[in-house]
Amino acid sequence: MDETYGIISLIPIIVILVTALITKRTIESILFGVIVGFLILAGGNPVDMFEQFLESLYTVMMDEESVWVFLVVALFGSLIALMEQAGGVFGFSRMTEKLIKSRKSSLIGTWILGLIVYVDDYLNCLAVGSAMRSITDRFKVSREMLAYIINSTGVTVCAIVPFSTWGAFMGGLMLKNGVGGEGVSATSAYFSTTPFVVYGWLAVIIVPFFCLKILPLFGPMKTAEERAMSTGEVFSAVSKENLAKDAFEEPSVPQEKRRALNFIGPLLIVGVLTVLTEEILYGIFAALVACLIMYLIQRIMNIYQYFAAVVKGIVDMAPIIVIIILAYSLQVANDGLGLTDFVIDGALKAISPALLPVTIFVVVGLLSFASGTFWGLAAIAFPIIVPLADAFGANPFLCSGAIISAVCFGGHICIYSDTVILTAASTQTTNVDYFKSSFPLVAVPAVLSIIVFLIMGFVMT
Secondary structure: OOOOOHHHHHHHHHHHHHHHHHHOOHHHHHHHHHHHHHHHHOOOOHHHHHHHHHHHHHHHHHOHHHHHHHHHHHHHHHHHHHHHHOOHHHHHHHHHOOOOOOHHHHHHHHHHHHHHOOOOHHHHHHHHHHHHHHHHHHOOOOHHHHHHHHHHOOHHHHHHOOOOHHHHHHHHHHHHOOOOOOOOOHHHHHHHHHHHOHHHHHHHHHHHHHHOOOOOOOOHHHHHHHHHHHHOOOOOHHHHHHOOOOOOOOOOOOHHHOOOHHHHHHHHHHHHHHHHHOOHHHHHHHHHHHHHHHHHHOOOOOHHHHHHHHHHHHHHOHHHHHHHHHHHHHHHHHHHHOHHHHHHHHHHOOOOHHHHHHHHHHHHHHHHHHHOOOHHHHHHHHHHHHHHHHHHOOOHHHHHHHHHHHHHHHHHHOOOOHHHHHHHHHHOOOHHHHHHHHHHHHHHHHHHHHHHHHHHHHHOO
16 A cells, blocks of 8 residues: 555545535546546556556455445345335325324434334335335425434444444454453443444434424525425425436325335334344345235235336436445545555544544544445454554543444445435435535534543543
């Protein structure tokens, strides 16, 4: 890795953010940033740049973890398409309408559903959006606000619950790096860290404060909500332009066959099997099989319609997969530029032990925001930071909580992180609209987390 890139390694990220805010286009902005990154690595030679870009695509497409993400996203698209065309989503909406009678209750209901679907952040982002968007539309809730609520209980609630995919992964990293000591399980280690995942707790708790107007909305989110309430237009102009033509089409299934069970049942299967097997793909495949059996028995669709819906769901997710591929390619460029090593080494070289937790949160959070990755960055950060915390005599669970909080923040707000991409897809808004409207609100728990980690660092060191 070339260590001379230094501050130059930040240029692709800056290019993406500036381009996205100017053009309001996601794919084009990320692609431009990726090209700039590889152009720097190629020393300005466009031929070498193109070759390195293609090589990064090969690397991404053949990587086992990348393929796993593509499969999850594509098959989730199929599952959602099936549940929508079978009338399951409409049935669930009709059932919840009996409980949700006001605009505020629709917002709080979305938040509560997000808390319930804590098993996996992908499941949370996609399922809650599909379930709640027609309900919140009825009460003139902007899609930007819906996306903010969903992602605030997507990444964050999974990060503070030990019995989730986050708990399994992060707990495993902690054990691998000696946090918790011998004879401690991954779940037990993560459980000890959960109180220190400060950002996760604050991000989740603050949502109802905005929903109930205890904290007033401000910035672009306030503008979006005023647009929705005054005109009834829940989409921004850009989101509406990009919306699929069939986005508002109702299923051809008769009203009496639009059952909530056809939505709740498959999702329960996904959730239960994900917990039991610690593999969400098993849950999705089982849910797809369950849909086939349920829908054929009820004569909601025939075998040809079933597979047509499966294919349609995959096609609908194609733009999302393209964004994810480009985001992963950007990570390859960032690795080549030495972004992570430059920022972490520069920030952690000369700090006092009391400042270590807050520095971890700020530095790793900014890296996660810049790179769009959370699990990958956590895998890099733990081996660097845990020995440093041990040398400083800092609380290992507090420092682990700072790392998890930091990558949680990055996944919460970066326009090309997996969960932002999926949240935007499920709410049918754009990544840029999400970023512009949510960033000021997300900044509130982020600033509070900095204060809390600062205090904890002095108290617990």
